Amino acid sequence: MEPSKAPEQFLKPYNAIEHEDTLYRMWEKSGYFNPDKLPGNRKESFCIIMPPPNANGSLHAGHALFVTLEDIMTRFARMDGKKALWLPGADHAGFETQVVYEKKLEKEGRSRFDMNSEDLYKEILDFTLANKSYMEGQLRALGASCDWSREVFTLDDKVIKTVYDTFKKLSDDKLLYRGSRIVNWCPKHQTSLSNLETTRQNRTDKFYYLKYGPFTIATARPETKFGDKYVVMHPDDARYAEYKDGQQFELEWINGNITATVVKDESIDMSFGSGVMTITPWHDATDFEIAQRHHLPYEQIIDWRGKLLPIAGEFAGMNIKDARGKIIEKLQAKGLVEKIDEAYAHEVPVCYKCEREIEPQIKAQWFVKMKPLAEKALDVVENNHVKILTENHEKIFKHWLGDIQDWNISRQIVWGIPIPAKICDSCNDGFVDIDDTATKCPKCGGAVRKDPDTFDTWFSSGQWPFATLGYPDGQDFKTFYPTTVMETMYDILFFWVARMIMLGIYRTSEIPFKYVYLHGMVRDAKGLKMSKSKGNVINPLDVSKEYGTDALRMGLVVGNTPGTDLNLDPRKIGAYKKFANKLWNIARWVLESCEATGATLTENDTAALKEFRALAAEITADLEGFRFHLASEKIYHYIWHTFADKLIEESKPIFTNGTQADKDSRSSLLIEIFSDSLKLLHPFMPFVTEAIWQSLPWKKDADILMVAPWPRYTDQ
């Protein structure tokens, strides 16, 4: 028996932990994460802007998935000769982070409402920066080959400057306005929210039929009815033909006699309830619109904390939930309750974070007119200038754009980019003041104060692709914009992707990316959403330590089609840990058995090579077509069940009994296929492939597999 030619490390199983840190450091030190330092003369650029993870916690399985997918794309592009940039970032994540921090305060028995905003801001900043640097370490552990020298934070000066310029431009272009309109108010978080930040919940409540003069009105919220002085019905409703628009009548109501006025409006659904309703314009969007159409006054009934205001008389100061029953008792005593449906099923909007019911309120806020922006976005999607994977999501996207509403970008939280605007104390109007120099209202000359609000975090995130690349003059902007792919989870299609497309076109006249690849949610093995309360959270870093990062990556990518949720079973990851070890042993066997001779291949071996190359071409096409779930499975299957099970097994007798020509041919064949297989597998399993590559005596193409040329065969 000859002494082993394979390096000693191959005598024991592959132990991912021993290699990963060292390899990552080697890659980082090589400088090849930076496209400017890549070898060769690269013409075509490739760019992914990383969706900046929220710097308010540690990475979860979903982060591991996006890192895997984006790293696959980047590594493939880099090996394939592109000027490949994957630009990392971190997101201050305004409201999200503030909510996380408020929970932390609550645990400590503190509250943000007892703190001044400077102190609160400073604390959240420290918290965020600490998380940010922790997170960067985690991204490295997952193998992310992104260019750290270009890392951007959403609160960097250059980002804020870009955001301010956009705000100003929107104002100049009359796409921005300040208006007192119905907003989604969260009584817990004390801020307004965009429609996207609310979600609907099924509730079963009591439904009250109340006598309102000669009419019966139905409501689930009697506590809003104190100020209702207008009773509205459809102009075509025959039942109420005798009542004329503007007609007034006296009636007994919650706190005594009032005068009510009849209003006819076509928005009323004649088939719902009694076909008659009273309106509460301050606390209901439909009612607000009716009031506006008919120039009716409106009055606030519920305060910002969800308590009744003095208009409620004896109920003033009560929480609305507590007041409801008492109000009904009083109405019953007056004989004004006709009947009560005990189980009225309906949907109510709730805050997406605390699930408390949204209280619609009228508030002066900054709004962006979305229709003109949406039309252009729709246009680029229709004309395939942006391709959204999957088609399903493209349809959903178009549907949403077609019915878009104006976007409230004001938030009453401290953790965010301050809105560079002034508010007039006299006329209450607002105006943009980027340089913070205005002291008087341009309209009425009144004294002004700084707008205390901050931007919706998605307003700045929506400008991420061009803000990070140094729009308008930066070299990176010229080289890499429009970027190649935007890869993110489908749940932020509207929050983020849509806004990036709209604001990107608006600012740069170009789409910010050519492809949108949407991945699904990572669920647990049973298909349940991971959550701390269920205790089924899979921490990617733990998994990576137990099975190796490569195995985790394969578990996340094989069979995971775009846009579809993935059930992540640790047993699946275990299977790929075995595969890493299999590959390790294949390497050992090839190193021990094969000699690089450059011999001519036999007819038989030529056929085997041809078969492999055909598969390699398929894998390349799959990568180009974003079919990572197929590409990964194909190379896995080939290496294990063709290369190892067939080629190596049939080589054993050849090496023992074959002619010299057969042996040499086989040796060349195995070396050739094995080397190219490592390349094909590298984007998916970067660590083990690189570890093996570093031990190959015949690596001619490149010292580092990460920049080895992608196998493309012209003679096919």
Next chain:
RNA sequence: GCACCCUUAGCUCAGUUGGUUAGAGCGUUCGAUUCACAUUCGAAAGGUCGCAGGUUCGAAUCCUGCAGGGUGCACCA
């Protein structure tokens, strides 16, 4: 209410533009081996591709309807 998706082996899912006996992983059964393999190899069982029609030489794949499951959006009092 409007819009969209899914239903394929015991389980989790692939199946790229319709094309020969529908695939993988895990699980199950049987056998071999420890001679690269903290094992591995070989083999087997298991599916009327939700249901009913239609288009086609040919449908898991395209069309229509139905059933079940899920998702997005919306101001129903």
